[in-house]
Amino acid sequence: MTALKRTPLYEAHLAAGAKLVPFAGYEMPVTYSGLIDEHTAVRERVGLFDVSHMGEFEVTGPDTWAWLDRIVTNDCSKLADDGILYTVMCREDGTVVDDLLVSRMGPERALIVVNASNIDKDFAHMKRQVTGRVELVNRSDDWALIAVQGPRAHDLVKVTPMLAPVRGEVDGMAYYRWRAFDSNGVRMILSRTGYTGERGFEIFVPPAHARALWDELMTAGASMGVAPAGLGARDTLRFEAAMCLYGHELDDETSPLSAGLNWLVKLTKPAFTGRDALVREKEHGSKKKLLGLELEGRNIARQGFAVMHGNDVVGKVTSGTWSPTLKKSLCLAYVDADRVDADLAVQVRTAPVAAKRVAIPFYPSRARD
Amino acid sequence: MDFKNVRFTKDHEWVRFDSGDEVTIGITDFAAGELGDIVFVELPKVGASVTAHASMGTIEAVKTVADLFAPVGGVVTAINGALEHGPDLVNKDPYGDGWFVRVKMGDKKELDALMDHAAYQKLIGK
Numbered sequence: 071m072t073a074l075k076r077t078p079l080y081e082a083h084l085a086a087g088a089k090l091v092p093f094a095g096y097e098m099p100v101t102y103s104g105l106i107d108e109h110t111a112v113r114e115r116v117g118l119f120d121v122s123h124m125g126e127f128e129v130t131g132p133d134t135w136a137w138l139d140r141i142v143t144n145d146c147s148k149l150a151d152d153g154i155l156y157t158v159m160c161r162e163d164g165t166v167v168d169d170l171l172v173s174r175m176g177p178e179r180a181l182i183v184v185n186a187s188n189i190d191k192d193f194a195h196m197k198r199q200v201t202g203r204v205e206l207v208n209r210s211d212d213w214a215l216i217a218v219q220g221p222r223a224h225d226l227v228k229v230t231p232m233l234a235p236v237r238g239e240v241d242g243m244a245y246y247r248w249r250a251f252d253s254n255g256v257r258m259i260l261s262r263t264g265y266t267g268e269r270g271f272e273i274f275v276p277p278a279h280a281r282a283l284w285d286e287l288m289t290a291g292a293s294m295g296v297a298p299a300g301l302g303a304r305d306t307l308r309f310e311a312a313m314c315l316y317g318h319e320l321d322d323e324t325s326p327l328s329a330g331l332n333w334l335v336k337l338t339k340p341a342f343t344g345r346d347a348l349v350r351e352k353e354h355g356s357k358k359k360l361l362g363l364e365l366e367g368r369n370i371a372r373q374g375f376a377v378m379h380g381n382d383v384v385g386k387v388t389s390g391t392w393s394p395t396l397k398k399s400l401c402l403a404y405v406d407a408d409r410v411d412a413d414l415a416v417q418v419r420t421a422p423v424a425a426k427r428v429a430i431p432f433y434p435s436r437a438r439d
Numbered sequence: 440m441d442f443k444n445v446r447f448t449k450d451h452e453w454v455r456f457d458s459g460d461e462v463t464i465g466i467t468d469f470a471a472g473e474l475g476d477i478v479f480v481e482l483p484k485v486g487a488s489v490t491a492h493a494s495m496g497t498i499e500a501v502k503t504v505a506d507l508f509a510p511v512g513g514v515v516t517a518i519n520g521a522l523e524h525g526p527d528l529v530n531k532d533p534y535g536d537g538w539f540v541r542v543k544m545g546d547k548k549e550l551d552a553l554m555d556h557a558a559y560q561k562l563i564g565k
Binding site: 100101104106107302307367368369370372391392394399419 | 475476478479481497499501504519527530
């Protein structure tokens with residue numbers, strides 16, 4: 071067992087009284103003041119997340135975009151010069167290697183953000199497929215990443231001294247666009263993305279300057295009620311917005327079509343890894359489907375609990391919690407495609423608990439507002 | 440809080456004996472902190488018999504679920520109805536308003552097997 075890595079914000083988390091847990095090889099804050107407090111801060115005000123554990127890859131070279139279009143399922147060719155694309159990358163059999171954000175940094179340069187737990191797997195998967203004039207480099211140790219999320223995120227970014235060079239651009243930035251800027255000689259990237267269902271940004275900063283930026287955001291945000299938020303709140307926030315989490319809704323055995331990510335799969339592209347398998351799945355229909363379920367009562371459906379129709383197991387819970395915003399017991403579950411409209415229950419330890427199908431996302435995202 | 444009349448289990452429950460055979464049961468501050476935000480507590484019914492060290496209920500927190508073990512055996516004489524709509528009382532006031540049940544003990548000697556406050560503090564490394 072190798073030692074856990076620490077992000078450049080480790081000391082800041084300790085000083086803020088965080089409870090730290092091992093996650094994807096890092097010692098990460100799971101909560102500070104309390105999960106529900108942090109969740110509420112992001113929904114109502116603004117929260118800061120250390121997501122420096124996320125991986126970053128850089129692809130450069132004349133064939134960058136043609137090559138990426140053969141690796142990922144979504145269409146990179148339509149990206150604006152400052153555009154960002156959410157996509158998955160599949161194996162030949164159509165299963166998901168990872169879900170990714172791809173930023174167009176130039177005609178011959180892409181920045182890719184991958185899940186921390188998948189950095190090695192993703193890099194190997196991509197490296198194996200490198201052809202043409204393409205260079206793939208793992209830049210994960212070159213960037214710290216701070217997410218600023220919530221209705222006051224724009225206000226906070228605008229008053230943070232280190233972000234002054236980009237202040238004038240903040241209001242004009244559309245969802246899924248980025249701006250690179252120089253702050254006293256430090257190159258940073260402001261990205262209008264997030265994982266909470268609220269308006270907000272993710273800020274790429276060199277590790278040596280991450281602590282200064284974090285402290286400035288905390289100070290500048292004090293009057294707005296800014297709160298540091300841990301992995302616990304990150305999970306409940308993304309869950310309410312029904313955003314997939316790798317290891318839960320997505321894994322090495324799941325296709326993006328069964329996860330409801332059809333909008334990321336552009337079968338009209340002539341060729342990409344996994345296309346043939348996904349074309350067949352589209353023709354024949356997915357065997358299972360991701361559903362939102364609301365449980366009767368207040369027991370929580372945890373990952374791995376069985377979904378029942380009478381005495382038959384017809385599905386499996388991928389994520390479930392007590393929704394702090396909606397105050398209901400909700401879960402996401404894969405259910406056999408021919409049973410999605412049946413009477414369903416979730417087996418909570420020894421007893422089945424009735425569960426009705428509800429629309430997802432549970433919480434309509436305000437990220438684009 | 441005076442812990443003179445309180446005993447603790449290794450499963451992080453506390454038992455307070457006030458007078459006679461009746462005790463009040465809850466979970467410790469440490470346990471509530473480890474569980475995080477508690478959103479639902481499933482308690483036994485008044486009149487139910489509970490057995491020492493056996494599960495008598497469930498504590499659902501946002502991130503995890505835990506069994507509520509009976510620290511001592513006996514018959515449940517009262518449950519904290521306030522937890523039905525205010526399970527967060529367990530996080531806010533674990534030794535006070537966040538109590539779980541009252542039990543009339545079958546055998547008061549069972550208390551002798553439990554830890555006093557000093558021993559429990561040692562267990563949790565305080």
